[in-house]
Amino acid sequence: MSSPVLLDTIRRVETPEGITLNLRVAGPVARALAWGMDSLIRYGALWGLSMGLAVLGWGGFGIWLIALFLIEWFYPVAFEMYADGATPGKKALGLQVVLVNGAPVDWPAALIRNLLRAVDFLPVFYGFGVVAMLISRDFQRLGDLAAGTMVIYRDPPVKPLALPPGPALPPPLALSTAEQQWLIAFAERGPVLNPERQEELAALLADCTSGLQGVAAVERLRAHARWLVGEHP
Amino acid sequence: MRLDAVAAELRPRNPWEATDLGAVMLRHWPGPVYRAWFALALPLFLLLHLLCWGHWWLVPWLLWWLKPLLDRPPLYVLGHALFGDTPDRRRFWRELPGLLRRQALAALTWRRFDLARSFHLPVTQLEGLAGKARRQRLRDLGQPGRGPAVWLTVICAHLEIGLDLALVALTWMLIPDFVDLEWYELLDDSEPWGQLWLNAVGFCGMSLVEPFYVAAGFALYLNRRTWLEAWDLELGFRRLAARLAPARPVAVVVGLVLGAALWASQPTVGFADVVLDDDWEMDMVKMRCAQSRARMAELAEATDPVRQALAETLRDPELRTCVTQERWRWRERDQPEPPPEPRTSADTLAHWFALGVEYALWFALGLVVAVAGWRLWRLPTIPRGPRPRRARVKPAPLLGRDDPVAPPDAALGEVAWRLWTAGQPREAMRTLYRGSLAGLAIHHGVPVAVGATEEDCLRLAAARLGDSELLEFFRRLTRVWQATAYAHRPPNATGARALCVEWPRHFPTPAGSSP
Numbered sequence: 001m002s003s004p005v006l007l008d009t010i011r012r013v014e015t016p017e018g019i020t021l022n023l024r025v026a027g028p029v030a031r032a033l034a035w036g037m038d039s040l041i042r043y044g045a046l047w048g049l050s051m052g053l054a055v056l057g058w059g060g061f062g063i064w065l066i067a068l069f070l071i072e073w074f075y076p077v078a079f080e081m082y083a084d085g086a087t088p089g090k091k092a093l094g095l096q097v098v099l100v101n102g103a104p105v106d107w108p109a110a111l112i113r114n115l116l117r118a119v120d121f122l123p124v125f126y127g128f129g130v131v132a133m134l135i136s137r138d139f140q141r142l143g144d145l146a147a148g149t150m151v152i153y154r155d156p157p158v159k160p161l162a163l164p165p166g167p168a169l170p171p172p173l174a175l176s177t178a179e180q181q182w183l184i185a186f187a188e189r190g191p192v193l194n195p196e197r198q199e200e201l202a203a204l205l206a207d208c209t210s211g212l213q214g215v216a217a218v219e220r221l222r223a224h225a226r227w228l229v230g231e232h233p
Numbered sequence: 234m235r236l237d238a239v240a241a242e243l244r245p246r247n248p249w250e251a252t253d254l255g256a257v258m259l260r261h262w263p264g265p266v267y268r269a270w271f272a273l274a275l276p277l278f279l280l281l282h283l284l285c286w287g288h289w290w291l292v293p294w295l296l297w298w299l300k301p302l303l304d305r306p307p308l309y310v311l312g313h314a315l316f317g318d319t320p321d322r323r324r325f326w327r328e329l330p331g332l333l334r335r336q337a338l339a340a341l342t343w344r345r346f347d348l349a350r351s352f353h354l355p356v357t358q359l360e361g362l363a364g365k366a367r368r369q370r371l372r373d374l375g376q377p378g379r380g381p382a383v384w385l386t387v388i389c390a391h392l393e394i395g396l397d398l399a400l401v402a403l404t405w406m407l408i409p410d411f412v413d414l415e416w417y418e419l420l421d422d423s424e425p426w427g428q429l430w431l432n433a434v435g436f437c438g439m440s441l442v443e444p445f446y447v448a449a450g451f452a453l454y455l456n457r458r459t460w461l462e463a464w465d466l467e468l469g470f471r472r473l474a475a476r477l478a479p480a481r482p483v484a485v486v487v488g489l490v491l492g493a494a495l496w497a498s499q500p501t502v503g504f505a506d507v508v509l510d511d512d513w514e515m516d517m518v519k520m521r522c523a524q525s526r527a528r529m530a531e532l533a534e535a536t537d538p539v540r541q542a543l544a545e546t547l548r549d550p551e552l553r554t555c556v557t558q559e560r561w562r563w564r565e566r567d568q569p570e571p572p573p574e575p576r577t578s579a580d581t582l583a584h585w586f587a588l589g590v591e592y593a594l595w596f597a598l599g600l601v602v603a604v605a606g607w608r609l610w611r612l613p614t615i616p617r618g619p620r621p622r623r624a625r626v627k628p629a630p631l632l633g634r635d636d637p638v639a640p641p642d643a644a645l646g647e648v649a650w651r652l653w654t655a656g657q658p659r660e661a662m663r664t665l666y667r668g669s670l671a672g673l674a675i676h677h678g679v680p681v682a683v684g685a686t687e688e689d690c691l692r693l694a695a696a697r698l699g700d701s702e703l704l705e706f707f708r709r710l711t712r713v714w715q716a717t718a719y720a721h722r723p724p725n726a727t728g729a730r731a732l733c734v735e736w737p738r739h740f741p742t743p744a745g746s747s748p
Contacts, residue, residue: 006239006240006241006242007240007241007242007254007257007258007261008241008242008254008257009250009253009254009257010242015684015686017686017687017719019684019685019686020684021684022683022684024246024250025253026249026250026253027249027252027253027256028252028253028256028388028392028445029249029252029253029384029385029388029449030249030250030252030253032388032391032392033249033384033388093249094247122399122403123399123400123402123403123405123406124395124398124399124402125395125396125398125399126395126399127395127396127398127399127400127402127403128399130392130395130396131396131441134256134259134260134445135260139253139256153247153249153250155682157680158680158681158682159680160678160680173477175473178469179469179473182466182469182470182473185463185465185466186463186466186470189245189463189466192460192461192463193461193462193463194461197461197462197463201463201466201467201470204467204470204471204474205470205473205474205477206474207474207477207478208473208477229675230671230674230675230676
């Protein structure tokens with residue numbers, strides 16, 4: 001079945017081994033929130049520092065200015081290099097900076113993308129950055145475009161499947177990977193869907209459930225799903 | 234609503250990803266969405282200036298207050314476009330008044346301060362719910378959906394103010410030095426012109442952000458429904474069902490369509506992008522369209538049930554074969570040039586001078602090209618760039634992940650050995666390696682992620698497996714598989730035989746599923 005390309009926020013990257021990585025690119029809302037959190041952390045740190053350094057008088061002020069410079073420019077660089085490509089704000093939202101080919105961000109890229117923050121900030125308050133992000137395909141701001149980086153959602157760790165217990169039955173025919181995944185997801189997402197909706201969905205697959213109705217059909221599909229994930233009677 | 238015509242990938246996402254989908258939708262239909270926005274917002278902006286003559290400071294506040302109504306046209310366009318039904322201009326204007334009237338009072342008064350406005354708007358506008366039903370629906374969608382929607386509102390408000398200030402700052406930066414203007418004068422609203430300028434800036438900022446806000450809220454709404462109603466699974470199940478039963482329903486449709494085609498018995502004119510200049514051709518097309526319409530009308534009046542069914546089928550927009558669209562376009566420039574005016578001597582001089590300069594410039598260009606060409610030709614041929622990119626041929630996936638598969642069983646070793654003896658070492662090793670992965674994932678709970686490399690799998694297995702013998706076997710198999718797959722160095726027969734024989738020992742068949 002040929003289907004048109006659907007709108008999505010995924011960037012596909014193919015590794016030399018022929019494996020396709022689906023990277024979920026992150027857009028303005030998540031990144032703005034992360035930036036907000038980072039700003040709070042940065043200014044909190046600077047405020048704390050100013051309290052501590054106040055006792056040193058002018059000398060303390062000098063040190064504080066140096067700290068201000070370092071934190072303003074190198075806070076994101078340091079975290080992106082030494083904390084898996086994520087500042088604390090990004091980590092909280094599950095974001096990560098990577099190169100456009102999916103590799104971890106390296107020194108030149110981290111430096112370029114964060115030094116060019118100044119350009120994204122122009123004219124004020126990230127005006128150019130926001131517009132660039134809305135226009136560019138992978139939600140890249142100008143610094144990202146220059147450095148060849150993008151911000152993606154980190155994949156949650158793979159959890160073992162948790163299907164409701166019950167009997168397992170082999171499906172009546174060979175299924176492709178995608179079809180197997182639909183069946184397994186159906187069983188897995190049972191708690192979220194209400195029972196009527198599950199019966200409606202199961203009714204679509206009357207050929208698979210050999211004409212069973214209602215709850216019985218749902219149970220039959222679940223049994224197939226259990227068999228597919230390797231439970232055997 | 235036709236779920237199978239949906240133009241976006243429906244999968245359960247996290248809410249932030251959903252707002253990104255909104256941005257992607259806006260980027261995909263910028264023209265229709267922004268036209269719909271400006272169709273209402275721009276006239277309103279001008280009208281408010283007329284109505285509040287002398288009190289222009291009121292305009293931004295009124296415009297802000299009316300935002301819930303201004304949001305509706307973009308959502309209308311998005312909602313239709315997403316399901317493959319982009320509304321044309323006439324329909325848009327016809328439906329606009331009804332669109333704006335629906336629950337307008339509530340939207341502008343007690344619901345004006347709804348912090349999740351764009352998330353709730355689809356329920357009111359696209360589902361047409363009101364009162365208790367609407368409240369119930371919002372509660373159903375609500376719990377985990379509302380928080381991100383509120384954050385979206387907060388962020389969009391900040392974006393809008395930020396962009397307003399950015400516009401002012403940009404203008405100030407672009408004003409040349411000799412204009413005697415301080416930056417704060419650009420924020421001065423005591424004069425009517427200053428106020429008008431600020432209103433225009435505010436309108437620009439609002440126009441940039443508001444369609445995005447609507448699209449993102451709509452995407453949040455879609456995402457909630459995908460979670461709650463498993464739209465992705467519905468689509469998948471429909472596809473699977475279509476694969477399982479290709480014979481019955483399609484046969485009926487094909488029969489009907491064939492019947493229709495025979496009935497029409499005329500070549501139909503498709504939606505060609507051909508511009509017909511020739512009047513005769515135009516008349517031919519129109520005539521065929523008229524014939525087809527006459528036939529439709531004839532069918533519609535028929536009492537015969539078969540013909541009624543036929544008419545019913547033909548009425549489907551997807552089977553509509555004839556659409557006439559007439560449009561104005563510019564004629565070729567075929568008017569004769571106006572006669573040249575009589576020239577004075579100064580004109581002639583200027584003309585010759587200009588001609589001379591033009592030839593000199595062309596000559597200079599020619600010289601540059603020639604010199605560049607000569608330099609390129611003289612250049613040594615060693616430093617060559619990356620090889621020219623050939624047309625990309627997508628390699629077949631190594632592990633053939635889309636083949637129908639069955640869980641591993643003990644016979645896999647024999648299968649692999651048979652493949653080996655049949656002269657397919659790569660296939661044989663592939664079978665073993667793939668079977669091992671499945672076995673590790675199923676029987677030992679090794680979480681193999683999509684897109685994991687061989688090294689990843691090995692690392693995961695090492696972290697997860699207590700059985701060192703199995704791990705050792707898997708490591709050996711991985712190395713052999715890598716050598717076979719990437720270096721085209723298959724193992725020798727003894728090595729392959731050993732792997733095939735050992736395989737069932739490490740992955741014993743679970744009871745009951747032996748063939």
